[in-house]
Structure formats: structure tokens, C-alpha cells
Amino acid sequence: MVCEGTHFDGKIPHTFVIFGASGDLAKKKIYPTLWWLYRDDLLPKPTKFCGYARSKLTIASLKEQCLPYMKVQPHEHKKYEEFWALNEYVAGSYDGRTGFELLNQQLELMENKNKANRIFYLALPPSVFEEVTVNIKQICMSLCGWNRVIVEKPFGRDDASSQALSDHLAGLFHEEQLYRIDHYLGKEMVQNLMTIRFANKILSSTWNRENIASVLITFKEPFGTQGRGGYFDEFGIIRDVMQNHLLQILSLVAMEKPVSCHPDDIRDEKVKVLKSIEALTLDDMVLGQYLGNPQGTNDDARTGYLEDPTVSNDSTTPTYALGVLKINNERWQGVPFILRCGKALNERKAEVRIQYQDVPGDIFEGSTKRNELVIRVQPGEALYFKMMTKSPGITFDIEETELDLTYEHRYKDSYLPDAYERLILDVFCGSQMHFVRSDELREAWRIFTPILHKIERERVRPITYQYGSRGPKEADQKCEENNFKYSGSYKWHGGKVATSNL
Numbered sequence: 228m229v230c231e232g233t234h235f236d237g238k239i240p241h242t243f244v245i246f247g248a249s250g251d252l253a254k255k256k257i258y259p260t261l262w263w264l265y266r267d268d269l270l271p272k273p274t275k276f277c278g279y280a281r282s283k284l285t286i287a288s289l290k291e292q293c294l295p296y297m298k299v300q301p302h303e304h305k306k307y308e309e310f311w312a313l314n315e316y317v318a319g320s321y322d323g324r325t326g327f328e329l330l331n332q333q334l335e336l337m338e339n340k341n342k343a344n345r346i347f348y349l350a351l352p353p354s355v356f357e358e359v360t361v362n363i364k365q366i367c368m369s370l371c372g373w374n375r376v377i378v379e380k381p382f383g384r385d386d387a388s389s390q391a392l393s394d395h396l397a398g399l400f401h402e403e404q405l406y407r408i409d410h411y412l413g414k415e416m417v418q419n420l421m422t423i424r425f426a427n428k429i430l431s432s433t434w435n436r437e438n439i440a441s442v443l444i445t446f447k448e449p450f451g452t453q454g455r456g457g458y459f460d461e462f463g464i465i466r467d468v469m470q471n472h473l474l475q476i477l478s479l480v481a482m483e484k485p486v487s488c489h490p491d492d493i494r495d496e497k498v499k500v501l502k503s504i505e506a507l508t509l510d511d512m513v514l515g516q517y518l519g520n521p522q523g524t525n526d527d528a529r530t531g532y533l534e535d536p537t538v539s540n541d542s543t544t545p546t547y548a549l550g551v552l553k554i555n556n557e558r559w560q561g562v563p564f565i566l567r568c569g570k571a572l573n574e575r576k577a578e579v580r581i582q583y584q585d586v587p588g589d590i591f592e593g594s595t596k597r598n599e600l601v602i603r604v605q606p607g608e609a610l611y612f613k614m615m616t617k618s619p620g621i622t623f624d625i626e627e628t629e630l631d632l633t634y635e636h637r638y639k640d641s642y643l644p645d646a647y648e649r650l651i652l653d654v655f656c657g658s659q660m661h662f663v664r665s666d667e668l669r670e671a672w673r674i675f676t677p678i679l680h681k682i683e684r685e686r687v688r689p690i691t692y693q694y695g696s697r698g699p700k701e702a703d704q705k706c707e708e709n710n711f712k713y714s715g716s717y718k719w720h721g722g723k724v725a726t727s728n729l
């Protein structure tokens with residue numbers, strides 16, 4: 228019997244199993260997140276942790292490899308030791324039964340053979356997803372507590388492979404047991420999108436084609452593959468960032484108001500808006516690939532994508548992509564949604580720009596600039612609204628200014644948890660609001676599969692751009708063609724009050 232529940236309650240033990248415990252994600256994200264949740268007393272008690280991977284590790288060696296990422300403060304040492312005392316590790320292969328039988332024995336031991344709830348985190352390459360999930364189902368499920376499985380991307384590489392994975396998982400688990408992580412859904416400002424839109428009359432009533440000219444959603448990273456191009460070259464930036472993180476943001480920006488905040492009501496609306504989006508074509512895209520910059524200050528910057536030894540030297544994989552999506556519904560018809568993402572660019576940034584239309588019947592001799600609402604996801608969470616004002620003093624000139632909600636200033640003492648902290652806690656709580664449902668995934672792949680296949684089949688050559696630049700110039704042109712106007716005249720005063728000389 229499998230007893231599912233929605234919330235952790237009472238004294239039922241919880242066991243968190245990390246598959247791929249020896250890997251990069253586990254040491255950089257999963258163990259640190261579990262430690263922070265434990266440190267802040269956010270986990271149900273008792274919760275224990277068990278790592279599983281092929282490497283023969285000890286808890287001491289695991290602890291050592293995680294240490295640089297754990298951010299332990301001197302006064303936390305006692306609690307940190309307590310955390311590791313709750314950890315076990317089992318070495319075993321992913322394909323045979325033996326390792327999983329050993330793991331299950333270890334879990335039962337940790338749970339004193341009591342009823343327990345189990346969470347399985349698959350921090351693994353997709354090549355072993357299938358056999359690991361089969362073994363979990365056959366050997367490791369808690370027989371009376373609930374079981375939840377956290378799946379990391381990539382969820383396939385196109386519509387067919389993703390559907391095969393979904394079918395495989397659906398054959399083993401109920402959808403309520405599956406938590407597909409898109410960590411952008413755990414970020415503060417992404418979670419804020421629903422509130423910004425649906426709790427502000429002034430925004431909700433202008434959030435449409437009558438007022439908005441275009442929407443630009445950007446992800447930029449200032450570093451390249453850093454020698455780890457092997458994985459990236461197989462997937463490319465469209466699969467790595469655009470098809471998941473940026474499309475998730477788009478669906479929260481564009482969806483209709485859900486009936487309630489229930490996870491399925493929200494996800495129903497996300498699916499609905501995705502269904503209104505046409506599949507991308509090459510005309511809607513700009514693709515780029517970075518070249519090394521001889522002036523770069525480190526090896527990564529000097530090395531072009533094709534010079535990465537783990538990338539084939541004639542690779543046409545894009546490291547930069549811009550795609551213009553069209554939403555064919557009453558709210559958005561004619562409003563371009565521009566998604567842009569790239570590696571080895573001039574800065575780290577993720578943001579949403581909602582650009583309003585020009586004011587009709589301008590009386591200010593053409594000096595009026597468009598309003599723009601900027602939702603800065605990272606770094607430095609902020610929401611600012613660019614607007615026109617009369618220049619202060621004895622003048623009737625007008626100028627651009629902003630209403631600025633910078634979190635660092637307005638919420639000085641707030642702690643903004645890392646995306647993984649929120650999401651892993653949600654799994655303990657049984658909330659799937661910030662996880663991707665299988666039908667969302669299907670729609671996402673419907674939009675991107677044809678263009679991905681075309682790019683790969685025809686080996687479409689990306690435009691080169693220099694490491695550390697803003698990407699190909701053609702991307703700015705594409706924005707302009709799609710009703711996104713950059714005037715270059717806006718100046719920010721860094722939040723300081725400007726003083727007058729008058």
C-alpha cells in the first residue's frame with residue numbers, strides 16, 4: 228500500500244535520497260540546500276539524508292567535497308556536525324538491483340523500520356533516469372508513507388524523447404508524485420510575477436495588446452563553457468535556457484488569471500497560454516556562437532566556443548539565441564514576446580521588460596519615451612517602472628525617471644532564499660505550484676522541436692560574436708523589428724536623490 232499525503236505532519240520520519248550524490252549538482256546545490264533548510268529549522272523532524280552513487284565515498288569525503296559550497300558560519304559548527312550525523316551514503320550501480328536493495332535496507336535502518344515518507348532526488352544524467360526510476364519503484368518505495376520523485380532537466384531533447392520520458396515516468400508514478408524542477412520557478416522575482424500582475428489593478432488593467440508594445444525576456448551569463456562544453460554542445464542554449472527557464476517566465480507573464488492559487492489552476496492557465504503560441508520558425512530567430520577575446524583576462528574569456536577541447540571544432544551549436552514568440556489569443560495578438568539568452572556575454576542578468584506603447588497624440592514634441600516596467604530577476608532583485616516626469620525646477624522640459632523598488636533598499640533585513648531552498652521545501656510540503664506538469668512540457672517542446680530539428684538537420688551556422696560583448700548586432704535589429712524600442716537616453720541615478728544646484 229502506498230499512502231500519499233499533502234503535508235508533512237506529526238512525527239513521521241522523512242528520508243531524502245540523493246541519487247548522483249558524488250556529482251557536481253549534488254555538491255554545489257543539493258547538499259548545501261539541505262544544510263540551509265536544516266540550519267534554519269525548516270525541515271520536518273526527523274529528516275535524514277542518504278546519498279547514492281557509483282563512487283565509493285564516505286560521509287567524510289562527501290562532507291569535504293561539499294564544504295566550499297555550504298557557507299558555514301563559525302557559530303554554526305555544532306549544528307553543521309549534527310547535519311552530517313544525519314547523513315548516510317550507499318555506493319552502488321544504477322542498473323542492477325543489488326545496489327538498490329542495499330539502499331533500501333539502509334533507508335529502513337535509518338527509519339527504524341517505521342512508517343516514513345521518502346523523497347528521491349535524481350541529480351543524474353538522463354542516460355540513467357529510466358533504470359534508476361524503475362529500481363526506485365520496484366525496490367525503494369516507502370510502503371506506507373508517501374513517495375515523491377524530483378526530476379532534474381533535461382526532460383528529453385525534443386517532443387518525442389520528452390514524451391517517451393513522460394510516458395515512462397507515468398507508468399511508474401502518479402503525476403502528484405513527480406516534481407520536475409525548473410529552478411527559475413524558485414526565484415523570488417519569478418514567484419512575484421503572479422502578485423505583480425494579479426494584485427495590482429493598475430497593472431492588471433493595462434496588461435494587454437491595447438497598451439503593451441512588446442515583452443523582452445533576457446538571460447545573460449558573462450562566462451562560456453569553462454571547459455565543460457561536452458554537455459552543452461549536445462544541447463545548446465535553446466534547450467539549456469530558452470525552452471525551459473525563459474518559456475516558464477513567459478507563461479507567467481502572459482497567462483490569464485487563474486481561478487485560484489491552487490497549483491493545478493495556475494498550471495492549467497500556463498498550459499492554455501502555451502497552447503496559443505505558434506511553433507518558432509527560423510525567421511523568428513537570431514542564433515550566435517562566441518569567439519574568444521584575445522584581450523580577455525582569463526582562459527575562459529580568451530577561448531572561443533570552438534576552441535573548447537570538449538566541443539567539436541566544427542560545431543554549429545548556438546551559445547546565443549533570440550526567438551520571437553507570437554501568442555495567438557485575444558489578450559496578446561500582435562504583441563511580440565522576445566526571448567533572448569546567451570553565454571559569454573557582457574554581464575550576468577535575467578530580467579523581464581514590459582514595454583508600453585507610445586503615448587498617442589504626443590504634445591511634447593517627440594521627447595516622450597515609452598514606459599517600461601522592468602522586473603529584474605537577478606542579480607539585485609528589483610522592480611522599476613520607467614516613466615516620464617517634468618524636469619524639476621524652472622523648466623518645462625520633460626525627462627525619463629523611474630519608480631524604483633530595489634529589494635536591497637526596501638527590504639533591507641529580508642532573507643531571500645536560494646531557488647533550490649524554496650523548491651525542495653515545496654516538495655516536503657507537497658506543493659507542486661512551482662514545478663512543471665507533463666502537459667506544460669509537451670507544449671514547450673511543441674513550440675521548440677521543429678526549429679531545433681531544422682537547425683540541427685541543416686546545420687544552420689550561428690553568427691559569431693565576441694566573448695564579453697552584448698551578442699550579435701542582428702539581435703538588436705530583431706528587437707527593433709519587433710516593436711522593442713531602445714532609446715539609449717535613460718539614465719539611472721543609482722537610487723540616490725539628485726540634488727539641485729538652483
Ligand SMILES: NC(=O)C1=CN([C@@H]2O[C@H](COP(=O)(O)OP(=O)(O)OC[C@H]3O[C@@H](n4cnc5c(N)ncnc54)[C@H](OP(=O)(O)O)[C@@H]3O)[C@@H](O)[C@H]2O)C=CC1
Pocket residue numbers: 445447601607609610611629631632633697703713714715716717718719
Ligand atoms: N532598482 C534598480 O536596481 C535599478 C537599476 N537601474 C539600472 O540602471 C541602468 C539602466 O537601466 P535600464 O533599465 O537598463 O535602461 P536602459 O534603457 O538604459 O537600457 C536598457 C537595456 O538596453 C540594452 N541595450 C544597450 N545598448 C543597446 C542597443 N544599442 N540597442 C538595444 N538595446 C541596448 C541593454 O541591455 P542588453 O545588453 O541586455 O540588451 C540595457 O540594459 C541599468 O544598469 C539598470 O540595472 C535602473 C533603475 C532601477
Ligand SMILES: O=C1O[C@H](COP(=O)(O)O)[C@@H](O)[C@H](O)[C@H]1O
Pocket residue numbers: 410448467468577
Ligand atoms: O539551468 C541552467 O541555469 C544556469 C543558470 O542558473 P542561474 O540560477 O545561475 O541563473 C546556467 O548556467 C546553466 O547553463 C543552465 O543549465
